[in-house]
Amino acid sequence: MSDAMAPASAVAKPRRTLTRAVIRFAGDSGDGMQVTGEQFTTEAAWAGNDISTLPNFPAEIRAPAGTLFGVSSFQLQFGSQRVYTPGDQLDALVAMNPAALKVHLADLKPGGILIVNTAAFEERNLTKAGYGKNPLEDPDLASKYRLHQVDITGLTKAALDDLPLNAKEKDRCKNFFALGLVSWIYTRPLDPTLDAIKKRFAKNPTFVEANIRVLKAGHAFGETAEIFAENYGIDPAEMPPGVYRSMIGNRALAWGLLAAAERTQIPIVFGAYPITPASSILEELAMHKRFKVRTFQAEDEIAAVTSAVGASFGGAIGVTASSGPGIALKGEAIGLAVMAELPLVIFDIQRGGPSTGLPTKTEQADLMQALYGRNSESPIVVLAPSSPGDCFYIAYEAVRLAIKYMVPVMVLSDGYLANGSEPWLLPDPKSLPDIPAKFRTEKEGFFPYLRDPATLARPWVRPGTPGLEHRIGGIEKQDVTGNISYEPENHDHMVRTRAEKVRRVAQEIPPISINGPHTGDVLVVGWGGTYGAITAAVEEAQMEGKAVSSVHLRYLNPLPPDLGQTLRQFRKVLVPEINSGQLVRILRAEYLVDAVGFNRVRGVPLQTQEILEAINQLVEAAR
Amino acid sequence: MSDAMAPASAVAKPRRTLTRAVIRFAGDSGDGMQVTGEQFTTEAAWAGNDISTLPNFPAEIRAPAGTLFGVSSFQLQFGSQRVYTPGDQLDALVAMNPAALKVHLADLKPGGILIVNTAAFEERNLTKAGYGKNPLEDPDLASKYRLHQVDITGLTKAALDDLPLNAKEKDRCKNFFALGLVSWIYTRPLDPTLDAIKKRFAKNPTFVEANIRVLKAGHAFGETAEIFAENYGIDPAEMPPGVYRSMIGNRALAWGLLAAAERTQIPIVFGAYPITPASSILEELAMHKRFKVRTFQAEDEIAAVTSAVGASFGGAIGVTASSGPGIALKGEAIGLAVMAELPLVIFDIQRGGPSTGLPTKTEQADLMQALYGRNSESPIVVLAPSSPGDCFYIAYEAVRLAIKYMVPVMVLSDGYLANGSEPWLLPDPKSLPDIPAKFRTEKEGFFPYLRDPATLARPWVRPGTPGLEHRIGGIEKQDVTGNISYEPENHDHMVRTRAEKVRRVAQEIPPISINGPHTGDVLVVGWGGTYGAITAAVEEAQMEGKAVSSVHLRYLNPLPPDLGQTLRQFRKVLVPEINSGQLVRILRAEYLVDAVGFNRVRGVPLQTQEILEAINQLVEAAR
Amino acid sequence: MSTVKGAPEAASNGPRLTKKDFESDQDVRWCPGCGDYAILSAVQKAMPDLGIPREDIVFISGIGCSSRFPYYMNTYGFHTIHGRAPAIATGLKLARPDLKVFVVTGDGDGLSIGGNHLLHVLRRNVDVTILLFNNRIYGLTKGQYSPTSELGKVTKSTPLGSADRPVSPCSFALAVGATFVARTVDRNIGHMEETLKRAAAHKGAAFVEILQNCNVYNDLAWNVLYDRESKVQHELRLEHGKPLLFGAPDDRRGLVLEGVKPKVVSVKDVPASALWVHDETDRSTALILAQLWAPDYPIPLGVLVNEAGQPIYEDLVLKQEQKVIADRGPGDITALLRSGETWTIK
Amino acid sequence: MSTVKGAPEAASNGPRLTKKDFESDQDVRWCPGCGDYAILSAVQKAMPDLGIPREDIVFISGIGCSSRFPYYMNTYGFHTIHGRAPAIATGLKLARPDLKVFVVTGDGDGLSIGGNHLLHVLRRNVDVTILLFNNRIYGLTKGQYSPTSELGKVTKSTPLGSADRPVSPCSFALAVGATFVARTVDRNIGHMEETLKRAAAHKGAAFVEILQNCNVYNDLAWNVLYDRESKVQHELRLEHGKPLLFGAPDDRRGLVLEGVKPKVVSVKDVPASALWVHDETDRSTALILAQLWAPDYPIPLGVLVNEAGQPIYEDLVLKQEQKVIADRGPGDITALLRSGETWTIK
Numbered sequence A, B: 001m002s003d004a005m006a007p008a009s010a011v012a013k014p015r016r017t018l019t020r021a022v023i024r025f026a027g028d029s030g031d032g033m034q035v036t037g038e039q040f041t042t043e044a045a046w047a048g049n050d051i052s053t054l055p056n057f058p059a060e061i062r063a064p065a066g067t068l069f070g071v072s073s074f075q076l077q078f079g080s081q082r083v084y085t086p087g088d089q090l091d092a093l094v095a096m097n098p099a100a101l102k103v104h105l106a107d108l109k110p111g112g113i114l115i116v117n118t119a120a121f122e123e124r125n126l127t128k129a130g131y132g133k134n135p136l137e138d139p140d141l142a143s144k145y146r147l148h149q150v151d152i153t154g155l156t157k158a159a160l161d162d163l164p165l166n167a168k169e170k171d172r173c174k175n176f177f178a179l180g181l182v183s184w185i186y187t188r189p190l191d192p193t194l195d196a197i198k199k200r201f202a203k204n205p206t207f208v209e210a211n212i213r214v215l216k217a218g219h220a221f222g223e224t225a226e227i228f229a230e231n232y233g234i235d236p237a238e239m240p241p242g243v244y245r246s247m248i249g250n251r252a253l254a255w256g257l258l259a260a261a262e263r264t265q266i267p268i269v270f271g272a273y274p275i276t277p278a279s280s281i282l283e284e285l286a287m288h289k290r291f292k293v294r295t296f297q298a299e300d301e302i303a304a305v306t307s308a309v310g311a312s313f314g315g316a317i318g319v320t321a322s323s324g325p326g327i328a329l330k331g332e333a334i335g336l337a338v339m340a341e342l343p344l345v346i347f348d349i350q351r352g353g354p355s356t357g358l359p360t361k362t363e364q365a366d367l368m369q370a371l372y373g374r375n376s377e378s379p380i381v382v383l384a385p386s387s388p389g390d391c392f393y394i395a396y397e398a399v400r401l402a403i404k405y406m407v408p409v410m411v412l413s414d415g416y417l418a419n420g421s422e423p424w425l426l427p428d429p430k431s432l433p434d435i436p437a438k439f440r441t442e443k444e445g446f447f448p449y450l451r452d453p454a455t456l457a458r459p460w461v462r463p464g465t466p467g468l469e470h471r472i473g474g475i476e477k478q479d480v481t482g483n484i485s486y487e488p489e490n491h492d493h494m495v496r497t498r499a500e501k502v503r504r505v506a507q508e509i510p511p512i513s514i515n516g517p518h519t520g521d522v523l524v525v526g527w528g529g530t531y532g533a534i535t536a537a538v539e540e541a542q543m544e545g546k547a548v549s550s551v552h553l554r555y556l557n558p559l560p561p562d563l564g565q566t567l568r569q570f571r572k573v574l575v576p577e578i579n580s581g582q583l584v585r586i587l588r589a590e591y592l593v594d595a596v597g598f599n600r601v602r603g604v605p606l607q608t609q610e611i612l613e614a615i616n617q618l619v620e621a622a623r
Numbered sequence C, D: 001m002s003t004v005k006g007a008p009e010a011a012s013n014g015p016r017l018t019k020k021d022f023e024s025d026q027d028v029r030w031c032p033g034c035g036d037y038a039i040l041s042a043v044q045k046a047m048p049d050l051g052i053p054r055e056d057i058v059f060i061s062g063i064g065c066s067s068r069f070p071y072y073m074n075t076y077g078f079h080t081i082h083g084r085a086p087a088i089a090t091g092l093k094l095a096r097p098d099l100k101v102f103v104v105t106g107d108g109d110g111l112s113i114g115g116n117h118l119l120h121v122l123r124r125n126v127d128v129t130i131l132l133f134n135n136r137i138y139g140l141t142k143g144q145y146s147p148t149s150e151l152g153k154v155t156k157s158t159p160l161g162s163a164d165r166p167v168s169p170c171s172f173a174l175a176v177g178a179t180f181v182a183r184t185v186d187r188n189i190g191h192m193e194e195t196l197k198r199a200a201a202h203k204g205a206a207f208v209e210i211l212q213n214c215n216v217y218n219d220l221a222w223n224v225l226y227d228r229e230s231k232v233q234h235e236l237r238l239e240h241g242k243p244l245l246f247g248a249p250d251d252r253r254g255l256v257l258e259g260v261k262p263k264v265v266s267v268k269d270v271p272a273s274a275l276w277v278h279d280e281t282d283r284s285t286a287l288i289l290a291q292l293w294a295p296d297y298p299i300p301l302g303v304l305v306n307e308a309g310q311p312i313y314e315d316l317v318l319k320q321e322q323k324v325i326a327d328r329g330p331g332d333i334t335a336l337l338r339s340g341e342t343w344t345i346k
C-alpha cells in the first residue's frame, strides 16, 4: 500500500492518495458478500480505476450459517495503475462474522484495516467458528491491525427503525452498511450503487428506501465516527480511452459465440450438461435466443458433445462446454469429430481435481487432457484466454478456426477467469476477423474428403443439398473419396493429414508479443488465467532491474511458430502453472530447452509475490 | 531364405535345410485360414521351432465371399534360430482365391513359393477381386514366383468322393488339403493335426475321416506331384529347456489374472463391455469361474470400470478391459479410483484409431491417453507387455502393484499381441513374486488415509469390518483423516502425494537390461508389441558390426530410474513406435535427450527391415 | 418451421423416386443370410412413398452390424459412435428441423450403451424415426449376449448362461413416453414396409422394434414367428379399433380382460362384445400388450401406441426463438455489448 | 450365500442399535429447510429395525445434494461420481453379496446422466435398495431443470421454459423390470420409514422414489401433497388387496376400471365390489397406477409393485461359481498352464 501525502480535500478528515488497494468482503453465504463486492467494483470502475476481482464461494449451496465452510468472500484490487490481479495480501478486510475472520485474517497485511461486525461475535457463532474465546478481546488483534469494531447489525436496525420491515428483512440490508462504510474509506462514488438499488428493488419502494438509508448510514458513519482517522483517494488509472464495462469470463465466452453467430449468420447449437463452473455459459446463452443460439441441456456430457457434432453435420456451429470431469467423458466423441473432420468448439472451464475434486476452485490441469484425452492420434486445436475479457476474443477465434479448418477446437478457461471480472474496453464487432463459412453446393467433382490445399479442410456440406448426398463415419476412410478403407498406407497418410491440418493452424497465429526485452536471463512463459500474476511479477522484477521478460500463450496447439527461437534468446525459462507442470513438459519435449516449472496446485490463483521469488531465484541461477 | 545343402533325407525328393521361413495362408473368411494357420503353428512348435504368428481378419463378420475386404489371412515365421516377428516378406503364400492373391501377392518375395487354388479362379471371383483377366494366365507371375497351380477344390472333392457328405461340407475340408501340402513342403509332422482333427470332430466320425483323408491327400500330392522339385527341413531351434505351449496375448492377460487370484485368494471382479480386440479376455475369464473370477458384462464401458471400482471398495480385485474408444470413456472413473486410492487394473488393447478407426488392426497410440486421458492431475501406473507370453507376467504385476500401492494400473497391450502367438515356456507359478494383500482390521489409530511410509498406500478395508466404518469419495480430502477439505495447502499436498505414490513404484522396477553394449552410437528404445521387430533389427545391425543396442520398456510410468543415464551413454536415441511419436516426446521432456522417432501408423506391425534402415541412417548421422 | 417437407405435395415436385434411387453404390457387408438385408430392402421400398426428396433425408446410426445401415442408403448418412445416435440426431434436428431424420440402432447400441440417450430422445419427443434392429445378440463383436437376450443365454461371454433378465424395447419406449411405438419382423417385408411408413409419417419420436435374425450368432432367435406352425398360432396383428384376435382360421382366439389382466379365449366361447379392442391412443393398453409373449400369450405385431399432438422438442425450442425475434428483433451484438452498466474513459 | 445378514436373528447378536448409532460425526451441509434432512432422519430411524450390523451396511451415491447422503450415515459409504452409483453398487455386490447395499441418487443423478445404469441395475435385479430423491431440479448446480421437471419449467437454463416432457421415475422402473417399486414423500416421516423398511426387506432391486422439497431452487414442487387441503383430496395410499380409496372422510372417492382406464367415482355411488383393488403382485396394475396424477386423478403413495422370487443377478453368478467349484474343484493355475497342447524341449 504505497502512500503519498495529498492536498487535504473537501472532507473534514485528511485523505491520502494510494496507487492501489486490495479489499476483501467476507461473511456468511447469506450475508450478500458477492453483491457487495460487485457493487464496490462498479463504484471503483466509475471512478476510473483499473480492477481485478476474485469471488470465492463455498461448494455447498447454502452452507449452515456461521460455519467455516459456509464463508463466502469477494476480493478485489483497484488502482490508478494497471491492475493485473485481485492482489495477494489484503489492505482491508471486512469480516461480517467470526467464521469469516477465522478463515481470512491470515491474508490481511500487518497494519491493514480490519472491520468486524461486533454483533455477530456472540457465543454460538464463536463456537461454530471454533474460537475458544472471543478474538476481539485478544489485544494482539488491535495492535497488529487497524481494528475497527462496528456494530453493523445494530446500526443497520437503528437506521431502519421506523420502516415496515420484519427483523429478517432489516438484517438483510446490513451488507450495504459495510459497503457504504468502505466506500467512504476509499472515497468511491455511491451513485452507481444508488442506481443499482433503485433498479434492483424497483417493484418494492420500501426496500429501495431501506437499502439506500443503510448505505448512506454506513458512509456517514465513516465520516463522523471518531474511529477513522483518515480516508483514501485513488486516482483514475491510465487506461485506453473508450467505452468500458465490467466483464466476467463465462459471459465473455458466451458473447464471443454470439458475435460469431451474428457474423456468420449460422445458428449455434450449444449442447451442455450443467457443471460448476461452466453452467453459467449455458445460462447466459439461453437468454439470447435472438442470436439463433439453440441451447440444449443434454442428459449428460456425452449427449452434449454428440448433439453438437450432429448439429455441425447439419451445418450449424456445434459447441459444447463443461469442466474437467465432463470433458473426460467427451473424449471419444471429440475423436469422432476429428475423424469426421467437422467443426466443433469445446469449452473446458477447468476446476480443481482429479475426479470431483474442488468443484468451485480454479486450476490449470486439463492441458494434457485437452491435447491427449482421447484414444489414438486425435489432434485438435487448443486455445486459452488470458483474462476475463479475452474470453470474448478466444471464443470467436475458436469458431473461426473450427470452421476454417473443419476441426475441433478446445478452449481452456478456468474457474478464476469464469467468475473473475475486469473493466473491459468494448470491442468493435466490425473489427473482428472474418469467418470464412461457406457450404459446398457444387456437385461437379465433389468428394466428401476433397481438401482445400491451403488448410487441408474438407468441404462442409449441408444435408438438403441436392446431389451431394454422402455418408461419413468414425471408421478410417480413404482420403478424398471418404470411402471406408483399412488400407495400411492410407491410414498412415490420414493420420499424418489430420495432424498436418492442425499444424497448419500455425499460419493463423500472430507473432509472439514479448513483454520486455527480446533477450535476457529469464523468460517467463505462461498461459491462461495466470496472465495477471505473471505480468505483475515480471514488471516488478523489471523495475528491480532484472533481465526478465514474459510471453503469454493464447495458442497452445499448435504452438506459435516463433516460440522456439524466442525461448533460445534467454538463459532460463520459467513456466508458472496451477498444475504439476504440463506446459513445461511440452516446451521441453518440443524445443529441448531446460524450462523449469513453478507449480502450486491449491485451487487458488498464483500470487505475484511467489512468482517474483521464483523469478529471482532463476535469475541468480542464470548468473 | 538362407539355404545350405543337407544330406538327402528319406523322402524321394531332395530336401534343403533352412534357418527360417515365413508363410501366409490367405483366403475367404469362410475358408478356415485361421484354423489352418494355427494348426501349422502347432506342427512347427512340435518340431521344436521358434515361432511368431500374425492372424489378420476383416472387420466384417462374414464379409461376402470373394470380396477383397472379405479376405482373411494367417502369417507365421518359424525357424531354427530365435524368431522375433511373423516376418516382413513371405517365402510362401497360399492363395485360396483371386481376392487373396490380389491382396497379398505384393508381400511375396521374388522367387517365393506361390500356391493357388485354381478352381477358385473363375469369372465371378475374378471380377469380385477386380481382376480384368485371370492373373494366372499372366506369364510374369510364373516367371517372378515359383507358381504352383493346384485344383485344391477338385482334389478335395475327389478325395471325399464316396463319403456321405454334401458338396458344402466337402468343400469346407479344402483348407486341410492346403495344410497337408504345405506341411509336406516344410516337412512338419502331421501328428498334432491328426490329433486335433480327432478331438475337434469327436462327435462326427465322418468329418474326422474326411478331414484326415484330405490332409493326407494334400501331403501325398506334394510328395508325388511332379510340380514340386524339393522340400525343406528346418531344424529345432535352440530354446531354453522346459514345457512349452503356444500362447496368445489376450489369453495370457487372462491367465495372469487367474494366477494373481489364486495367489492372493481374493476374488476378481472383471467388469467389461465387449470391444474388438479386447472381448476375448472377457470370454476367456468367463470360462474360469473356478478361480473366483466374477465376469460382469456391463451395459457400457463406464459401468464396466465403475463396477470394478465398486468391487475394489468391497475388497475384491477390480479389473476392467477395453480398447481405445472404450478407455476414453473410462477416464472420469479412473480419476475416481485415483482419488479414492483404490486398487484398479485396466487393460487397454490398443487398436487403430482415432474414433472407431480400424477396429481389427493394431496400433500403439494410446500411451498419452493412458498417462493423461483424465481431468486434472491424475497419475496412474502404466505397464506394457513386450510379447504375447509376457502378457501373463504383466497382468500379474499389474495386480501386485495396484494392491501394494492402492493405485490404478493400466496395461497397454495391442491387437497384434492380443491375437499373435508364440511358443511360451511355462512359468512356475510358485516363482511369481508375492502380492502383499492384507486388509486392515485394527481399529486402533485407524484413519482412511493413513499412509504406509514406504509406499504411501492407504489401508485397504473390507466393508463388514466392525469399527472401521468410514466414508470416502471423489471430493478432495484431508490427508490421513480423509475428511472433505477445500483447504488450499492440503490440496497441493494431496496432488503431490498422489504423484509421489506413483513415482515410488520405481523402487519395484528391475535394472534395465540392455540388448547389446552399454554404450555406442545408437540406442533403440521401444515398448510393447514392437519388441520382436526392434530386437531382430538391432541384432541384424549388430551382426553388421554397428554400435547399436536396444532397451525395451515394460514400465512406462514411472520410467525405470536408470533410464536417463542409460540414454546418455549413446550418441543417438531412436524410438520406433506405431504412433506419431509418443514415448519419444516423453523421453525428450523427461531427459532432454534429442531422441528421434521412427513412426509408421498403418495398423500393422513395424517391419524389421524398415527399422534396420532407420538405425543405419542414425548410425551414419552419429558418425 | 420444423415441418419436414414431403407427403403427397412434395412428391409432386420432381419425378417420383423408386427403390433404386435409394440404393447407394457401396457393397453391402453383412453376412449372407442376415436379416438386415430384408430390412434394408423394406426401407428402400418404403422411401419413395414418403414423398421426401432424397437430399432431405438423413440416416444416423451408432455402431453395430445394424448401424452399418446408412452406408447403403443413397441419402445423407452419418455412422457415428456406439450408442450415441439419438443424441447426434437430436443435435441435428435442432440445427435442421426441416430434415427427415432416421436413427438406426441395435439392441446393444440402443439399449445397452445407448439406453440413456434412447430414453431422452423419446422423452423429448424429438421428431425422428428410430429403427431398433433386435437380434438379441451383439453381432459385430461376434456374439456376446445383449440386454434383450433371454435369461440363461449361453454365449461367448456367458458360457454358463447369462444371469440377467431381458428388457423389452417396446415396454421401455412406452414407459418413457414415446408417442409412437410399433413392432415388426424382418421376415415380413410387407408388414415392415407398412409399419415403417406409418412410423415415418408420425410427427414426433417414432420407435420401431424390428425383430431381426442374426443367422451367424443367434440364428432363429425369433423362430416362434418364423416357423409357419407357431407363427399362425402366436402372431397377433394389432389394428386400431379392432378386437385383439389371432390364431388359425379354424381356431381363432382372442383376448378378454379380467380386471387389467388379459386372458386368452376361443372366440366361439365369448360374445364378440366381450373381446378386448385395441386402442392405439391409450398408453395403458399398449403397456399391457407390450408385456405379452408366447407361449402363454400371443405376440403383438404392429402399432402399439400412436399418440398425436404431443409437443415436439425442437418445435418448442424454435417457437421460442422465433417469438423473441418477432417480439424484440434479431440479436445485435453491438447493442448487447453496450447494454447494462458501462462507462467511458476519455 | 448372497443372503445379507440381518433380520431378527442378526438383531439378537449385540445390543439393539438406535437412530443415534447411525448418525456420523460429519456436519450436515444441506440448506436449512431442505427436505433431505427429513429423509436422513427417516432412514436413520428405520435402520435399527433392519437388524443388520452397522458394519455390513454400505451407502453408495453419485453426485448431487442428495448424493451427499452417505457422509451422514455412520456406516460404510462411498460418494462416487455423477450417475454411476448403480454400477458401482453392482460391482460391490458381485464382490460382496453379503453386504446390505443402499444406493442414494437424485432425479438428475439417477435419471439424467445415470439413466442407463439405473435401467440395468433394475433389469438385472441386483439386490440393492435404491432411494431416488426427486426434487424435480438440479440442486447442487444451483437450479437447472431436470428430467422430472414439468414441461415449460422456467429455470436458470430455461428462462423461456423447458421444452421437454418429464419422465416418471416409477413408470420407468416398472417398465424395465424393477421387482419392487414404491413412492413416498419427505413430509411424511412415518410413511417414509415404513416404505423404506419394506424396500430394504425386499430381496432384489428395490426402487423408492422419494418426493423431496428443494426449498431453495424449486420450493413446494410437491405442494399438491404438502398443502393440507389438496393432500387430503389427492393422496392415495396403496394397500395390497384393498380397494383404491382416497379423499376426505366426508367425501371418499375410489377408482373403478373402464376397460384398462381407471375412473374416479364417489364411493357412495358404486357397490364396494365395483371398486378397483390394488394388487402389488401385478405389474400391469402398477403400470397404470404409476401414470395417475393430480388434478384428474389421485397420486398413489406406497408400494406399486412387490414381486418376490425373481432371479437375483449376483445370486445366479455366484451359484454358477459355486457349482463349478463343487463339480470340478477350485482353480489350479499350474494345471491350467499345462492344459491343452504342450510340448517339451530338452
Ligand SMILES: Cc1ncc(C[n+]2csc(CCOP(=O)(O)OP(=O)(O)O)c2C)c(N)n1
Binding pocket: A332, B273, B274, B275, B276, B301, B325, B326, B329, B356, C063, C064, C065, C066, C067, C082, C105, C106, C107, C108, C109, C110, C133, C135, C137, C138, C139, C140, C141, C146
Ligand atoms: C465405445 C465402444 N464400445 C464398444 C464397441 C464395440 N461394439 C461395437 S458394436 C457392439 C454391439 C453391437 O450390438 P448391437 O447394437 O445389437 O448391433 P448388432 O451388431 O447386433 O446389429 C459393440 C459392443 C464400440 N465399437 N465402441
Ligand SMILES: Cc1ncc(C[n+]2csc(CCOP(=O)(O)OP(=O)(O)O)c2C)c(N)n1
Binding pocket: A273, A274, A275, A276, A301, A325, A326, A329, A356, D063, D064, D065, D066, D067, D082, D105, D106, D107, D108, D109, D110, D133, D135, D137, D138, D139, D140, D141, D146
Ligand atoms: C460428470 C459430471 N457432470 C456434471 C456434474 C455437475 N452436477 C453435479 S450434481 C448435478 C445434478 C444434481 O441433480 P440431482 O441428481 O437431482 O441432485 P440434487 O442436487 O437435486 O439433489 C450435476 C449436473 C458433475 N459433478 N459431474
Ligand code: SF4
Binding pocket: B061, B062, C029, C030, C031, C033, C034, C035, C036, C065, C066, C135, C139, C140, C213, C214, C215, C216, C217
Ligand atoms: S453377425 Fe449377425 S447381425 Fe451381423 S451381419 Fe452377420 S448375421 Fe447379420
Ligand code: SF4
Binding pocket: A061, A062, D029, D030, D031, D033, D034, D035, D036, D065, D066, D135, D139, D140, D213, D214, D215, D216, D217
Ligand atoms: S439446493 Fe435444494 S436440494 Fe440442495 S441442499 Fe439446498 S435445498 Fe436441498
Ligand SMILES: [Mg+2]
Binding pocket: C106, C107, C108, C133, C134, C135, C136, C137, C138, C139, C146
Ligand atoms: Mg444386436
Ligand SMILES: [Mg+2]
Binding pocket: D106, D107, D108, D133, D134, D135, D136, D137, D138, D139, D146
Ligand atoms: Mg434433484
